[in-house]
Amino acid sequence: MKPVLLFFSAALVVATLCFAADDEKADVAEITITAHKSELLYDIKEFTVKTGQEVKLTLVNPADSLNLQPHNLLIIEPGTLEDVGMAADAELTDPTFLSDRHAVPTSNYVLHHTKLLLPGESETIEFTAPTYADDYPFLCSYPGHWAVMNGVMVVEE
Numbered sequence: 001m002k003p004v005l006l007f008f009s010a011a012l013v014v015a016t017l018c019f020a021a022d023d024e025k026a027d028v029a030e031i032t033i034t035a036h037k038s039e040l041l042y043d044i045k046e047f048t049v050k051t052g053q054e055v056k057l058t059l060v061n062p063a064d065s066l067n068l069q070p071h072n073l074l075i076i077e078p079g080t081l082e083d084v085g086m087a088a089d090a091e092l093t094d095p096t097f098l099s100d101r102h103a104v105p106t107s108n109y110v111l112h113h114t115k116l117l118l119p120g121e122s123e124t125i126e127f128t129a130p131t132y133a134d135d136y137p138f139l140c141s142y143p144g145h146w147a148v149m150n151g152v153m154v155v156e157e
């Protein structure tokens, strides 16, 4: 092969690889959820992803003089909000529940979770969306928060 042809072939390969990388990036759902600075709320109540899609989810607990609350975010199995929330409330009797366990209750319903974030902290978790389309609740499992601080990850085909 002549040197010029070789150069063009190499350039074509590089260009193809770049397009492939772009496609993969476009397929990742990037979601940011911010806790309210003084109320037990997230700024969004619902977001939608596709079955099996890669998800990059960032939880922000804003630094604010009004904000004294730690928060986390759990994604759980459909229809289990009360089970998981009440399990979290009950586990407050464990002195390590907040310090070491990030307020995440022991439950098979918990699919993914962040750490317990202090004001001014944020965390990004990456996971693959479930393969079954359904409504997957998300919640803050800091005891007492879950009943109001929750939302839904809609997973659709």
Ligand SMILES: [Cu+2]
Pocket: 040, 069, 070, 071, 072, 140, 141, 142, 145, 149
């Ligand atoms: Cu909270």
